[in-house]
Amino acid sequence: MRRNRITFNKLLIGRIQVSFGFIGLISLLWYSVSSTSPSASTTNQRIIPIELIDQKQDSTNNHLPQKSQEKRFRDQRYTVVEGDTLEAIFKRKQLSINELYEIIEADEPYLELDVLQPGDQLIFRIEREDNRLEALSRIVDPSKTVTYQYNNDDFIYQEELTPTDKIAEVTRGQIDGSFYVSASSSGLTDNGVMTITQLLKSSLNFRRDLRAGDHFQVIMEQETVEGKTIGKDRLLAARVLSRGKEFGAYLHSDGSYYNAKGESLVPVLLRYPTKKKYRISSHFNPRRVHPVTGRVKPHNGVDFAMPTGTPILSTGHGRVTRVASHRYAGKYIDIDEFGPYSTRFLHLSKILVKKGQQVERGQVIALSGNTGRSTGPHLHYELHIKGRPVNPMTADIPMLKSIPNSEIKDFHLYVADMRDLMLSEEKVVYLDEQTTDKHKQETHQYNSAKSSKEPPVISSSAS
Ligand SMILES: [Zn+2]
Secondary structure (H helix, E strand, C coil), rough: CCCHHHHHHHHHHHHHHHHCCCCHCCCCCCCCCCCCCHHHHHHCCCCCHHHHHHHHHHHHHCCCCCCHHHEEEEEEEEEECCCCHHHHHHHHCCHHHHHHHHHHHHHCCCCCCCCCCCEEEEEEEEEECCEEEEEEEEEEEEEEEEEEEEECCCCEEEEEEEEEEEEEEEEEEEECCCCHHHHHHHCCCCHCCCCHHHHHHHCCCCCCCCCCCEEEEEEEEEEECCCCCEEEEEEEEEEEEEEEEEEEECCCCCCCCCCCCCCCCCCCCHHHHHHHHCCEEEECCCCCECCCCCCCCCCEEEEEEEECCCCCEEECCCCEEEEECCCCEEEEEEEEECCCEEEEEEEEEEEECCCEEEECCEEEEEEEEEECCCCCEEEEEEEEEECCCCCCCCCCCCCCCCCCCCCHHHHHHHHHHHHHHHHHCCCCEEECHHHHHHHHHHHHCCCCCHHHCCCCCCEEECC
């Protein structure tokens, strides 16, 4: 892994200094695949509820020849227009209100149908004979379609994922005006600009430090389906070169960003969305079985029992992407956090932020409540990584990293060595196995491995 990474870095530098050859592209693509974080590797898995598998084997529908299927159902594509609600669309199609409520209930763990945007594509599969809804699909993006499929008086959630290809895109430019204007006019996406600004803002003051003519170089990963980008991108690497200094951010295989020295640049996330830790009344459980129906109904978050009116905190730096009210989820908020993270807060009594608003970690965004279908005052909190719900209590999240006391002495020796080197007259310094990388990799082994008690070996040659 490390060797691969070094190869990539060398090629990257060569590419930026000379020209971007075919080998560079291949290694970048290869790198982007090999650097996928563990959490990301699960994102291509299909989540199929147990019932669905049974249904596929048992449903009489599937044994019907294609022609009688076509005769029995008609598929209607519907493009959402301004002001549309699911209720209004159901009314227009003369579908029953009970089916609407069943769909809304089935959608509660996912909220894929709750907020419709103009241009969204829906597909209704309706039984011709009695105008009964057999299935409702939404094309979320070219790589993902979700379907609520009728099965035994219930609608079962399914998703169809088209594998995406990943390409690396290089953007280079010079500062002319603000960083935002310069980067945007070079073709960088808003997500790219915002990610870079957030990562580098602690070391670089974008308003005061940049001068006209300063350079920046950015590599973004883009997801494509059939050669077309689908609007999902992430930063692989970026650097701003200003007055002989590099301000860089590089995506490591752990999914976090570091400067060239290997120092973490990612803002931390809070584990708990409240000041005080409240009792967990219901745990995260993607395979929870409903006590009454016996069906799998995922619990995609964690419930904290707390009195109505408890201040709810944003767990990260992010942007409010949804402020809404749902029949079952109650008043709720979605926040797109920095990096691959997003969060969701349900059953609120009062929402204190607006859609589009930037929020800071620890900022009070709402008051907890008991709205929607709720058995008592509590907060339902969800954490998603790359769009997938994960257990917020155990998920690998960016935390404040500090070196433990048992290792700090070794670290100080290492820093002293580095400073000596910086002040020495040597021009060429051979680092043993990429000193910074090695150091970073071995810090967590210090307790078990005796040989690694010493700082990484630095061999220098005064040539
Ligand atoms: Zn819950």
